[in-house]
Amino acid sequence: MQVVTTIAGSDSGGGAGIQADLKTFQELKVFGTTVITALTAQNTRGVSGVLPIEAAFVKQQLQALLDDFSISAVKTGMLFSSAIIHTIAQIIADTNIPLIVDPVMIAKGGESLLQQEAIDAIIHYLLPIATIVTPNIPEAETLTGKKINTIADIKKAADHLLATGVHCAIIKGGHLADATNATDYVFFKNGQAFSMQTPRIATKNTHGTGCTFSAALTAFVGRGLTIKEAIIEAKKFIQLAITHDLALGHGHGPTNHFAYQNDKKSCEVTIYES
Ligand SMILES: Nc1ncnc2c1ncn2[C@@H]1O[C@H](COP(=O)(O)OP(=O)(O)O)[C@@H](O)[C@H]1O
Numbered sequence: 001m002q003v004v005t006t007i008a009g010s011d012s013g014g015g016a017g018i019q020a021d022l023k024t025f026q027e028l029k030v031f032g033t034t035v036i037t038a039l040t041a042q043n044t045r046g047v048s049g050v051l052p053i054e055a056a057f058v059k060q061q062l063q064a065l066l067d068d069f070s071i072s073a074v075k076t077g078m079l080f081s082s083a084i085i086h087t088i089a090q091i092i093a094d095t096n097i098p099l100i101v102d103p104v105m106i107a108k109g110g111e112s113l114l115q116q117e118a119i120d121a122i123i124h125y126l127l128p129i130a131t132i133v134t135p136n137i138p139e140a141e142t143l144t145g146k147k148i149n150t151i152a153d154i155k156k157a158a159d160h161l162l163a164t165g166v167h168c169a170i171i172k173g174g175h176l177a178d179a180t181n182a183t184d185y186v187f188f189k190n191g192q193a194f195s196m197q198t199p200r201i202a203t204k205n206t207h208g209t210g211c212t213f214s215a216a217l218t219a220f221v222g223r224g225l226t227i228k229e230a231i232i233e234a235k236k237f238i239q240l241a242i243t244h245d246l247a248l249g250h251g252h253g254p255t256n257h258f259a260y261q262n263d264k265k266s267c268e269v270t271i272y273e274s
């Protein structure tokens with residue numbers, strides 16, 4: 001049994017954050033461990049409160065895991081402050097555990113999950129030690145300081161991110177204005193690139209899509225798949241979770257973390273090598 005870790009915020013509504021990560025890990029048969037950076041009071045309608053955890057206690061949680069478990073992959077989600085980011089980066093830099101960074105910034109309802117001053121810390125401390133970074137389009141724009149309107153802009157943003165030292169950048173296309181497909185763009189430091197496409201599902205129940213995708217990626221990396229295999233399988237996991245969405249709550253409902261195990265053979269991802 002492989003052990004993986006999520007360093008993220010708690011979503012009381014259960015669709016994103018630590019809760020989405022643990023559900024995904026469980027479905028993908030890896031043993032999930034957690035470092036909690038913040039509590040959020042949240043449901044499918046939005047975030048009504050954030051209570052950050054002190055950086056010193058974040059450190060204590062992570063150190064407790066590293067002192068005991070052999071961890072095969074780590075992911076980060078909501079990190080909230082530069083103090084938390086510095087603390088995590090310092091500790092992870094001394095390991096050789098693959099690190100997947102989901103640079104969570106803003107919740108679907110528009111509430112901030114990362115302080116403005118922490119953006120630089122992600123760029124300068126976390127990305128240089130990361131294996132994979134998974135921004136959505138607005139996050140890629142914030143990290144690179146450049147607007148993204150075209151595929152050429154996506155490639156430029158990826159080059160910008162790869163220059164920090166991260167091995168692979170996945171720019172997720174959930175926010176692109178394409179009513180037919182959901183396309184994600186993958187770039188490696190060695191110049192290899194591909195995009196992956198699935199049919200776009202017409203639903204408002206997409207709370208936690210980014211967390212769930214990056215958690216699946218972490219589980220597959222932890223299980224020893226190649227990075228490319230892990231990315232494609234994670235895309236299947238999120239596609240099925242959105243296809244079989246759960247209309248729970250009154251706002252943006254969660255994705256269905258059970259769907260991949262029930263239906264994985266039915267999901268096709270189209271790959272375009274470039
Ligand atoms: N309506 C949708 N149908 C199918 N896939 C989607 C849909 N919305 C998002 N995705 C996929 O979900 C994953 C998360 O993407 P995105 O929504 O861009 O991230 P985030 O949740 O971080 O904003 C990506 O693989 C994206 O292509």
Ligand SMILES: Cc1ncc(COP(=O)(O)OP(=O)(O)O)c(N)n1
Pocket residue numbers: 008009010011016017018040042077078104106107108109113206207208209210211212
């Ligand atoms: C605690 C917590 N972490 C992350 C998020 C954002 O999750 P994401 O997967 O990007 O999903 P949406 O916010 O777009 O639904 C969150 N809301 N809470």
